[in-house]
Amino acid sequence: MEYKLTSVEMVLLVLVHENPGINGYTINKYVKERGFSAWAGVKQSSIYNGLKKVEERGFVTSKEDISKTTKGPKGNVFTLTKSGEEALSETVKIGLSKTRENNPLFNLALSGLDILTKDETIDCLSKRVKFLESEAQRLRGKINSDILRVRLLFDRVISAIESEKIWSQKAIKQIKEES
Secondary structure, X not given: OOOOOOHHHXXXXXXXXXXXXXXXXXXXXXXXXXXXXXXXXXXXXXXXXXXHHHHHOOOEEEXXXXXXXXXXXXXXXXXXXXXXXXXXXXXXXXXXXXXXOOOHHHHHHHHOHHHOOHHHHXXXXXXXXXXXXXXXXXXXXXXXXXXXXHHHHHHHHHHHXXXXXXXXXXXXXXXXHOO
């Protein structure tokens, strides 16, 4: 089954996966600390709407936060469901293996790396290296212009893809060396 997760949904599932029983306030704190608002477009206003959506989709369950001792209404704590785990895992795999150089899904997938095993991560990144190689080759085949600016544009994009391929190869090496 293919799951389509928005950036907000993916961030929420990553944080709930890391912290079963997390509440919205703590999610908001982590979003700020990790800069998700800056590079993933996750704002405070989207967190609570996103939590409602992932719960409606069956990716998380919620229950009243009985540990809250401060004033104000009691909130909810959230836990990932099996369906949520599957959706997150599939989306991380797709993000790590089939994204180009400027796709935000890749960064979101990196933030959820711990949902995969070491071997799954290496497999996904190895697939990404092959994917990037084929994309660079495909673009090289399309350069057929005498116009300098067109050639420079293609060269810039191909250089970015090549750079991302090198980064992915380094990441594979680091993951293999990590105990």
